[in-house]
Amino acid sequence: MQWTANRPFVPLDRRRLRRHALRYATHGWAVTPGARLTGHRFDCGRPGCPIMMCHPAMEYWEDDATTDTGRVRHWWRNRPYSVLLVTGKRFDALEAPAALGLRVLGSARLHRAGIGPVAVTAAGRWMFLVRPGAPLRTELEHRLDVVRHGCGSWIPAPPSRMLEGAVRWAVDPDRTQWSLPDPEIVQNLLVDSLGAVSEPRLTVPRQMSTSRRAA
Template sequence: MGCHPALEQWEDAATSDHGQVLTWWRRQPHAVLLPTGRAFDVLEVPAHLGLRVLGAARLHAGVVGPGRGQVRGPVAVTPTGRWMLLVRPGDPLRPELDESLDVVRHGAGSWIPAPPTRLPEGPVRWAASPEETRWRLPDSYAVQGMLVDALGAVRLPRQTSTLRRAA
């Protein structure tokens, strides 16, 4: 059930050959799965973290200027509310994120469903398309830093901020 590779040895069979993909598609439409760990990795997070990171990345781009300190990249969203932030490959998770159940890193040997893949719950869509981000991938550690900040903001007890205001 759900989205998974149609072939057992999917890494060996994966192709960008247009003719082969058309042949497979004629037999039966499939989900579009992108292998991670080669051209990009993915940081998968729940919607509340994805929204915070995307908002911070847009703000950062406006302050720093286009092309400098690039932290904004393509973002795909599943119908169940998981956000998939595409980043440059190779970096492991920062220690602050390694034990977080909210953050999953997809690297070598993994894959993600790409828009317009239709899952049982609905279609996968782009929150920030590759075209919108000019096909640039942000630095993984820069995005992870934004996730650490977002997790800290989410976990900050409300009473602490109230006490600070009262003091």
């Protein structure tokens, strides 16, 4: 059965989301439940929550995020929560637009550069997982369409669904044996690809870091 934004989740979706959440937790990636997509907005279950886009379902999500498989099973036992990965501990995520992400991936394959897992949203946002801690290079920091997710932020993980469609892996963690590259490697590839991608004007990322969401 094909799923659409107007069609409610069925039990298979909940079980699939739980299975993937457990997969991430088992490999040491902290997860937290995300609001579930209902119609054209995300519902976290908190009364009066005004946020309509994807967001954590728990108020203190950063403190409650875990790799404990028992807690993960409990969270997804009855509700089809989105799966969110907490950044800044085991990994950071470098988010870029599709035009830039495709060039980076192609360049990495051409030059056999080490690259880690890469998640892609249906809206065209590419998220490169790297070792944590390194700030963005100045060539990237000023761009509105490039975001570093570090401490205090999160990213949606496959197979969660956004308004535009499901999040997927362009490079599955199994392909890299769950290893993460040095952030300098991916940032260098991003910078090298900038010449072929025009500077954004009013583009705002679909999924922004906590610092930029609060700005």
